[in-house]
Amino acid sequence: MKRVNIIGHSYDSFLCEQLRRKEIYADYYSVDDLARFDYECHLLLLDLRENEQVSWAETAIRKLHKSTLILVLIDRQQLKIQSVQQLIGQHAWDYHTAPFEIDRLVRLMGHALGVIRIRLQCSDSHRHSPASKVKSEVIIKSPAMLELAKNVQRAAPTDIPILVRGESGTGKELIAKKIHNQSGRSFGPFVVVNCGSLTSGVVQSELFGHEKGSFTGAVNQHKGKISQANNGTLFLDEVGDLPLDQQVNLLRFLQEGTFDSVGGTTPQSSNVRIVAATHIDLEEAIELGNFRLDLFYRLNGITIELPPLRERKEDIIPLASHFCQKYAKEYSVGECKLSKEAYYAMMQHEWAGNVRELINRIRRAVLLCENSMIQIQDLELEETIVQPCFAQGLKTIKDEVEKHALVTAIQKHNGKMDIVANDLQISRATLYRLIDKHEIYAV
Ligand SMILES: Nc1ncnc2c1ncn2[C@@H]1O[C@H](COP(=O)(O)OP(=O)(O)OP(=O)(O)O)[C@@H](O)[C@H]1O
Numbered sequence: 061m062k063r064v065n066i067i068g069h070s071y072d073s074f075l076c077e078q079l080r081r082k083e084i085y086a087d088y089y090s091v092d093d094l095a096r097f098d099y100e101c102h103l104l105l106l107d108l109r110e111n112e113q114v115s116w117a118e119t120a121i122r123k124l125h126k127s128t129l130i131l132v133l134i135d136r137q138q139l140k141i142q143s144v145q146q147l148i149g150q151h152a153w154d155y156h157t158a159p160f161e162i163d164r165l166v167r168l169m170g171h172a173l174g175v176i177r178i179r180l181q182c183s184d185s186h187r188h189s190p191a192s193k194v195k196s197e198v199i200i201k202s203p204a205m206l207e208l209a210k211n212v213q214r215a216a217p218t219d220i221p222i223l224v225r226g227e228s229g230t231g232k233e234l235i236a237k238k239i240h241n242q243s244g245r246s247f248g249p250f251v252v253v254n255c256g257s258l259t260s261g262v263v264q265s266e267l268f269g270h271e272k273g274s275f276t277g278a279v280n281q282h283k284g285k286i287s288q289a290n291n292g293t294l295f296l297d298e299v300g301d302l303p304l305d306q307q308v309n310l311l312r313f314l315q316e317g318t319f320d321s322v323g324g325t326t327p328q329s330s331n332v333r334i335v336a337a338t339h340i341d342l343e344e345a346i347e348l349g350n351f352r353l354d355l356f357y358r359l360n361g362i363t364i365e366l367p368p369l370r371e372r373k374e375d376i377i378p379l380a381s382h383f384c385q386k387y388a389k390e391y392s393v394g395e396c397k398l399s400k401e402a403y404y405a406m407m408q409h410e411w412a413g414n415v416r417e418l419i420n421r422i423r424r425a426v427l428l429c430e431n432s433m434i435q436i437q438d439l440e441l442e443e444t445i446v447q448p449c450f451a452q453g454l455k456t457i458k459d460e461v462e463k464h465a466l467v468t469a470i471q472k473h474n475g476k477m478d479i480v481a482n483d484l485q486i487s488r489a490t491l492y493r494l495i496d497k498h499e500i501y502a503v
Pocket residue numbers: 197198199200226227228229230231232233234235297337339379415416419
């Protein structure tokens with residue numbers, strides 16, 4: 061659905077309804093209600109019909125960003141008025157004379173929106189070097205995550221809602237930022253709402269905003285996160301924890317594109333792309349009656365499922381190295397390395413807290429380690445114990461040769477498992493099975 065802001069003398073329900081039928085959502089502000097208008101729009105229709113005085117329109121135009129496209133709607137006879145001519149000549153991108161023909165008006169708006177889109181794309185490629193985007197450096201080496209990155213790249217440029225699922229600390233928010241950065245909205249804001257940390261009343265005002273005086277303590281008007289995310293991405297973190305009574309309001313916004321602020325009397329709109337994340341089992345929450353099925357369908361245009369770190373072991377060491385470097389630089393302690401024991405302990409650890417846990421252990425270890433070498437105790441990990449193999453005949457000799465080949469290849473390639481597997485001409489799955497079989501926790 062397309063959107064246009066209209067300023068006019070008084071609310072014209074007929075015009076708004078006609079536009080709505082053509083899938084254009086009109087946010088109408090009457091001259092008396094301009095305090096509500098935030099002047100941050102791309103397309104503005106100035107409805108000057110039956111207005112002799114246009115001074116209010118000139119005042120409004122002065123507050124607009126100079127890139128806003130202005131269309132003017134006037135009565136034919138107004139074209140003869142000098143102030144109207146001036147206003148059109150100086151500020152309007154185009155005008156339309158009443159009685160309006162809805163199809164012509166819609167075509168005009170469609171054209172204006174097209175121009176805006178092209179302008180934004182051009183200014184985006186000029187203005188936005190990677191440094192100006194939301195920070196989202198993602199370390200990825202495992203096949204599962206490389207596949208996931210491909211899906212993110214495919215889905216990001218569309219406006220399809222994305223549901224990111226995964227255990228806590230797997231990188232859901234980071235992926236949401238990546239989606240934003242790879243979308244046409246990267247020039248706009250990336251706004252995060254943590255649905256889990258707020259009570260129902262607070263969530264409503266946080267998401268939808270509130271009007272001055274709408275409740276005790278509402279001393280000023282507050283712009284909600286949905287409005288703040290206009291032309292950008294709204295990231296609904298822990299959406300599974302959104303209180304049930306607020307789920308219906310969110311659903312209405314997702315279906316109709318409109319919402320009411322707390323204490324507000326006119327529906328508002330905002331052009332946002334929704335990315336939601338959850339670590340809870342939403343299907344189970346639906347069965348238990350804690351989450352709405354219709355909202356689930358609305359949010360779940362595409363699902364991106366982040367595997368836990370223990371299921372993508374190839375990412376562990378690259379992540380550890382990255383954060384070693386990062387914190388060594390941050391704490392000015394010189395380059396740090398992982399000892400072989402630390403390395404294997406990391407590969408064996410369960411990582412219940414996923415990447416967040418890895419970051420915490422590495423950060424602490426970088427500070428605590430001696431001689432720039434991170435040991436198991438610096439990471440506060442369990443020492444992995446190598447069980448001896450008992451030699452018994454040919455089978456044992458074969459086993460010993462196999463183990464020796466594995467250990468040698470792992471040492472030679474510094475633990476890079478994909479290269480080790482390649483060198484030994486076995487699949488990665490077989491390599492891990494053999495590492496488990498021989499209990500190779502340290503080399
Ligand atoms: N692949 C990755 N590369 C680099 N950093 C990562 C990666 N994955 C996660 N991180 C980092 O790990 C930390 C946790 O990630 P994030 O907050 O995105 O996880 P989450 O799944 O949203 O967690 P929660 O469910 O607890 O909100 C962040 O500091 C993030 O930058």
